[in-house]
């Protein structure tokens with residue numbers, strides 16, 4: 001049976017492992033990670049809980065953990081000047097479902113819970129950065145492309 005539950009700080013090890021696995025699923029090699037990647041991620045979770053309404057949800061299937069998602073009111077790169085009912089962005093990150101559990105609707109159930117939390121804390125919009133694998137899931141919820149642009153500053157690109 002599939003269950004989605006709120007993660008507690010005692011789940012942080014799993015959340016960190018899923019976050020690292022997410023980057024690995026993009027093809028990130030060992031040497032590309034910071035040596036303290038796990039500690040950085042734990043710190044992000046702790047700070048998010050303390051200051052940014054971060055919540056994470058864990059999916060279990062027949063008692064085994066098979067996926068997770070995090071969401072929060074994000075650490076904005078610009079000053080927030082609009083009142084909450086006018087505009088407040090929520091962010092969904094670190095969506096991950098174990099390889100052998102994919103395609104069974106687990107991502108959908110996790111995303112529903114994340115959006116529910118952001119709605120509860122007064123967000124008027126949900127933003128995320130989709131991987132190629134995540135696109136069908138998010139488009140199915142009605143997420144559309146936005147105006148974000150990016151410029152690579154890596155040498156040779």
Ligand SMILES: CC(C)(COP(=O)(O)OP(=O)(O)OC[C@H]1O[C@@H](n2cnc3c(N)ncnc32)[C@H](O)[C@@H]1OP(=O)(O)O)[C@@H](O)C(=O)NCCC(=O)NCCS
Nearest residue numbers: 095096097102103104105106107108130131133134136137
């Ligand atoms: C993206 C991811 C979370 C999806 O999780 P999932 O549990 O397999 O997703 P679901 O089973 O809930 O599928 C949701 C919808 O997306 C569609 N979908 C999922 N994977 C798909 C694929 N590979 N190709 C086409 N459609 C796909 C499904 O058809 C489903 O829609 P439907 O129920 O209307 O048919 C999972 O593939 C994953 O963890 N990938 C690696 C990490 C990653 O990229 N995470 C997203 C970061 S933004």
